[in-house]
Amino acid sequence: MRSLLLCLLLLLGPAAWAEEWRVVGDEQFAPYSFVSLDSDTPQGLDxxxxxxxxDEAGLAYSLRLYPWERVKRMLDRGEVAMAFQFAGTPERMAQYELVGPIRTGSTVFMTRRALAIQDWQELEDLQPHVIGQVRGYSYAADFDQADLARDTSAQNPRQLVSMLLAGRIDIIIGDRTQLLYFVREQRAQEQVRILPRPLVEMPRYVAFAKGDTARAEQFGAALxxxxDAGKLASIYKRWE
Known part of the structure; x- marks a missing residue:
């Protein structure tokens, strides 16, 4: 019996010997990571x-999506091996072992078309307005530290867009592709406008606990x- 088990493990390869990685991501980050209403299977570009x-690394893993605050707690407590998708800010780089980026997104400000807000040049230009942002999200170091009026009551980006459309807030901040995804979901494209100047082009990373360099290097090498082989292009294109 023992010989049979050993043969099976050899046939399955290195992944059979390794501990399964628990991988977690944000469940409310469509179209990058989300769970559809009719299935609990994680979906999305990321x-x-x-x-x-x-799969390229040949690693055994499970992948689940949770609310963002829980994702961070699970990683901080060592309950998971890896989490995604983290903004590449100095704060995050100091806190975790970041690997990537796996992609880059444009962080923008969105407002309602009915309002007279045209654009901004300095963050101080936004001081007259309350800016809605998702609680627990990091956007860019200068914005996160700026002296601005903020509404952090939204638990996720979908709720943030709903607050804007309901007139509860005048400006929201977020990933351009994601905000537009939720606007289209509510068929409200004609009601909103993205300010021309983006805040930042933000790379997105996967994160490991600080000091977990072995797993970080393993994932990074496979990425x-x-x-180098150009094998991620078809995934990007599918979600354009």
């Missing part, structure tokens, strides 16, 4: 990217192989 890298 989900597919992470799966592709894990680089896929990038």
């Amino acid at each position: 989900v597919e990217l992470v799966r592709a890298v894990m 680089q192989r896929l990038k």
